[in-house]
Amino acid sequence: MADYEAILKGKYPAKAHARKVVEYMRSKNKDVSGVLYLEGQKTKMIEDNDGEAPFRQRRFFYYLTGCSLPDSYLTYDIQSDKSTLYIPPIDADSVIWSGLPMSAEEALSLYDIDSVLTTPEITSLSSSSIYAIADQVSTSVSPVDTKLLKEAIEECRVFKDEYEVPRRQPYITWITQNL
16 A cells, blocks of 8 residues: 555546546446536625635535636537646735735646636637536536536545545544554
8 A cells, every 4th residue: 555645645636537437438338528517605694794604615615626716607618638627817906915816836836737727708608518417507607517527526426536545544544443
């Protein structure tokens, strides 16, 4: 077994996950092409309060990005094997309260993606086939298929890679030593 600490120091294998998802989708429909489109969880405010509600990233988005930034998007072009992460732009009014947000350069160094743009740059997708997840799509995108992508990610998440499995290794070791 590989040294799990060394594995976890590397980047989260988002592109490998995207390729695995596409492979599954092609097992169901050999003509799959176009773009995978996912939206991260939106920032939610606490009712009658000026604070944000606790945040948890959508699992489907996280599986294909490793990104826990709220209000982010992902496109993955199947033909070119290119992933683009869209992150919120700097809001000058909120910097005083929240500090500087993650920059495109930081995101590119942290995540297994090919390019980083800001969320306003995703105004339209130029693909005839867009795969998305039902009820997780904003009105600016018109997906062709809202079922296959969710099924593919759910199936692919069942089989863990070496990055995902080692996270449990210390716990498993502790259990086996203390039984």
